[in-house]
Amino acid sequence: xxxxxxxxxxxxxxxxxxxxxxxxxxxxxxxxxxxxxxxxxxxxxxxxxxxxxxxxxxxxxxxxxxxxxxxxxxxxxxxxxxxxxxxxxxxxxxxxxxxxxxxxxxxxxxxxxxxxxxxxxxxxxxxxxxxxxxxxxxxxxxxxxxxxxxxxxxxxxxxxxxxxxxxxxxxxxxxxxxxxxxxxxxxxxxxxxxxxxxxxxxxxxxxxxxxxxxxxxxxxxxxxxxxxxxxxxxxxxxxxxxxxxxxxxxxxxxxxxxxxxxxxxxxxxxxxxxxxxxxxxxxxxxxxxxxxxxxxxxxxxxxxxxxxxxxxxxxxxxxxxxxxxxxxxxxxxxxxxxxxxxxxxxxxxxxxxxx
Amino acid sequence: xxxxxxxxxxxxxxxxxxxxxxxxxxxxxxxxxxxxxxxxxxxxxxxxxxxxxxxxxxxxxxxxxxxxxxxxxxxxx
Amino acid sequence: xxxxxxxxxxxxxxxxxxxxxxxxxxxxxxxxxxxxxxxxxxxxxxxxxxxxxxxxxxxxxxxxxxxxxxxxxxxxxxxxxxxxxxxxxxxxxxxxxxxxxxxxxxxxxxxxxxxxxxxxxxxxxxxxxxxxxxxxxxxxxxxxxxxxxxxxxxxxxxxxxxxxxxxxxxxxxxxxxxxxxxxxxxxxxxxxxxxxxxxxxxxxxxxxxxxxxxxxxxxxxxxxxxxxxxxxxxxxxxxxxxxxxxxxxxxxxxxxxxxxxxxxxxxxxxxxxxxxxxxxxxxxxxxxxxxxxxxxxxxxxxxxxxxxxxxxxxxxxxxxx
Numbered sequence: 001x002x003x004x005x006x007x008x009x010x011x012x013x014x015x016x017x018x019x020x021x022x023x024x025x026x027x028x029x030x031x032x033x034x035x036x037x038x039x040x041x042x043x044x045x046x047x048x049x050x051x052x053x054x055x056x057x058x059x060x061x062x063x064x065x066x067x068x069x070x071x072x073x074x075x076x077x078x079x080x081x082x083x084x085x086x087x088x089x090x091x092x093x094x095x096x097x098x099x100x101x102x103x104x105x106x107x108x109x110x111x112x113x114x115x116x117x118x119x120x121x122x123x124x125x126x127x128x129x130x131x132x133x134x135x136x137x138x139x140x141x142x143x144x145x146x147x148x149x150x151x152x153x154x155x156x157x158x159x160x161x162x163x164x165x166x167x168x169x170x171x172x173x174x175x176x177x178x179x180x181x182x183x184x185x186x187x188x189x190x191x192x193x194x195x196x197x198x199x200x201x202x203x204x205x206x207x208x209x210x211x212x213x214x215x216x217x218x219x220x221x222x223x224x225x226x227x228x229x230x231x232x233x234x235x236x237x238x239x240x241x242x243x244x245x246x247x248x249x250x251x252x253x254x255x256x257x258x259x260x261x262x263x264x265x266x267x268x269x270x271x272x273x274x275x276x277x278x279x280x281x282x283x284x285x286x287x288x289x290x291x292x293x294x295x296x297x298x299x300x301x302x303x304x305x306x307x308x309x310x311x312x313x314x315x316x317x318x319x320x321x322x323x324x325x326x327x328x329x330x331x332x333x334x335x336x337x338x339x340x341x342x343x344x345x346x347x348x349x350x351x352x353x354x355x
Numbered sequence: 356x357x358x359x360x361x362x363x364x365x366x367x368x369x370x371x372x373x374x375x376x377x378x379x380x381x382x383x384x385x386x387x388x389x390x391x392x393x394x395x396x397x398x399x400x401x402x403x404x405x406x407x408x409x410x411x412x413x414x415x416x417x418x419x420x421x422x423x424x425x426x427x428x429x430x431x432x
Numbered sequence: 433x434x435x436x437x438x439x440x441x442x443x444x445x446x447x448x449x450x451x452x453x454x455x456x457x458x459x460x461x462x463x464x465x466x467x468x469x470x471x472x473x474x475x476x477x478x479x480x481x482x483x484x485x486x487x488x489x490x491x492x493x494x495x496x497x498x499x500x501x502x503x504x505x506x507x508x509x510x511x512x513x514x515x516x517x518x519x520x521x522x523x524x525x526x527x528x529x530x531x532x533x534x535x536x537x538x539x540x541x542x543x544x545x546x547x548x549x550x551x552x553x554x555x556x557x558x559x560x561x562x563x564x565x566x567x568x569x570x571x572x573x574x575x576x577x578x579x580x581x582x583x584x585x586x587x588x589x590x591x592x593x594x595x596x597x598x599x600x601x602x603x604x605x606x607x608x609x610x611x612x613x614x615x616x617x618x619x620x621x622x623x624x625x626x627x628x629x630x631x632x633x634x635x636x637x638x639x640x641x642x643x644x645x646x647x648x649x650x651x652x653x654x655x656x657x658x659x660x661x662x663x664x665x666x667x668x669x670x671x672x673x674x675x676x677x678x679x680x681x682x683x684x685x686x687x688x689x690x691x692x693x694x695x696x697x698x699x700x701x702x703x704x705x706x707x708x709x710x711x712x713x714x715x716x717x718x719x720x721x722x723x724x725x726x727x728x729x730x731x732x733x734x735x736x737x738x739x740x741x742x743x744x745x746x747x748x749x750x751x752x753x
Contacts, residue, residue, distance in 0.1 A: 044737025116405025380673030
């Protein structure tokens with residue numbers, strides 16, 4: 001694999017020079033992928049870009065956009081006798097009213113982190129196992145595969161709380177709203193690997209916004225910024241795929257198919273963006289036996305945002321983490337108020353940790 | 356702790372039905388092949404949360420690098 | 433132990449000038465001499481990982497702590513809390529590992545205690561040690577002694593121990609040929625202290641929290657900035673790959689046989705030569721001390737970008753040491 005060339009400092013410097021020579025004085029680009037948030041911060045890309053070119057984070061951190069209502073449902077399951085709640089790492093520390101899955105675990109609830117959804121098969125089978133399904137299109141296919149495998153093995157003690165969300169409807173909602181400036185979009189490389197580049201055609205057709213599908217190596221990131229600025233300068237918005245080594249026009253049809261077999265799009269509540277039509281996944285009726293919300297009678301609740309917390313504005317890209325009055329004061333990684341600071345992919349955590 | 360979209364290119368070492376072993380720099384991990392077809396030892400795949408999600412194309416990777424190296428103008432860029 | 437826990441519960445009650453500086457080590461004046469005194473508890477799980485066993489770690493870890501005080505390690509105590517039913521064979525192995533380690537470090541285990549608790553009240557065995565060493569004349573090593581323009585040197589590659597334990601635990605389904613770097617640093621550090629004396633300003637072993645954590649601690653204790661160059665930090669490919677696969681960062685993974693040195697810039701090359709001569713082939717200068725931004729560690733990334741290297745709290749692997 002040519003991985004090392006994708007981090008070649010000389011190629012990066014060449015691209016930085018090309019970006020500067022475009023002479024774009026003022027542009028705001030948005031990325032919508034937590035892994036992009038972290039990659040951009042970890043490589044220190046900000047320092048290589050001209051001053052007027054800003055990259056803001058949008059609602060790309062799945063932990064951050066999961067609603068408190070959904071998280072409260074996970075708490076309810078965790079507190080139920082005879083149940084093991086399996087979750088992906090970062091969700092453990094998100095607080096709602098002072099409670100978190102980590103705190104519940106410390107109090108004796110059976111909460112376990114899994115690295116892969118497939119790990120649920122390794123959990124003790126004498127209890128009900130519930131998978132707290134958080135993530136975007138990169139993660140939902142693996143969970144669908146787990147459900148298919150569970151049915152093949154005739155496992156009856158597994159169910160999921162489906163909180164999966166879809167990126168294209170969120171992009172539509174952001175662009176239809178008028179409060180955030182987006183001159184160009186950096187599109188998520190691994191979500192795109194699944195859904196394909198054709199899923200984004202509407203962004204140019206309906207909104208005339210330049211878009212680039214980008215991978216996660218330094219070259220990918222610099223090339224995507226260069227491509228966007230070039231389109232902005234020429235006033236020629238297009239959809240460009242620079243992650244061709246992984247993203248095809250049709251994506252991964254097998255993954256898309258298996259998701260459709262088990263899930264269907266439903267309206268979904270996103271922290272910071274409200275309810276977005278057909279932006280989440282719910283289990284199809286014929287698979288309702290796998291739905292933890294039915295099995296455990298989980299209801300939605302309304303939880304107010306903590307006072308002063310600006311996660312909603314940060315997630316929409318209308319505020320920077322540094323605009324939040326709690327940032328680095330009351331809200332720090334060890335004492336987080338909102339999920340943008342808890343999640344290792346949250347914009348606030350990235351600002352706090354990387355600058 | 357764990358990046359939600361993190362996916363790493365790994366080389367497939369062995370395949371046994373839907374189970375495979377993928378390796379990168381000497382580190383091996385079990386990987387599921389439910390989401391990709393016709394995977395053979397030697398293929399390079401992207402692994403996310405224990406699943407291979409795509410086969411990676413060496414030609415496309417090389418093309419991107421060449422593009423930058425030539426500092427050429429491709430359509431739309 | 434976690435800083436917050438210590439401050440909340442113990443510091444306020446025991447508070448004295450020694451405790452206020454560093455909680456798990458102290459340099460005491462006894463007559464004309466300075467004695468280093470350290471304390472540690474070892475709960476590593478699993479008890480055996482490639483390159484490291486609990487017994488060996490309890491000796492090497494204590495010895496290395498004494499070295500960070502600028503002291504020649506001399507005597508250890510070791511006490512055991514043993515769960516009823518713990519296998520005799522394994523206990524023998526632990527004792528044997530400790531004896532070999534002590535011999536390698538030329539220290540003596542002079543006192544100790546054992547307590548057996550009921551089954552289920554301890555996880556196998558816990559080892560608690562104390563160490564005593566004689567601070568070398570003319571040496572004044574402390575996390576608060578870093579000065580602007582000092583150089584930051586590491587004696588070897590980082591992250592090995594933490595990653596080896598993580599893999600051995602089996603939770604992540606990885607297998608790899610990563611060995612812990614667990615070992616004594618006496619043969620590397622003592623000759624440097626004797627040769628360069630007070631020009632060695634600080635010594636830290638990056639255990640819990642890894643390299644990033646000790647660099648932040650030093651920058652805060654000394655009220656300085658530290659600038660490092662990511663490209664120069666030695667990391668083994670297997671360590672990097674395991675961390676990549678799991679979204680972790682080698683700079684936060686524990687080391688148990690690697691030291692960070694902050695030295696006067698005048699002796700930088702001499703120190704590197706001495707280290708490499710004594711087998712530390714990957715010893716490297718990774719950065720320097722600066723004036724600002726105060727209390728912060730900044731890193732030039734592998735691609736020439738710049739960003740902070742922060743103290744990442746709330747992320748830790750339990751029971752790695």
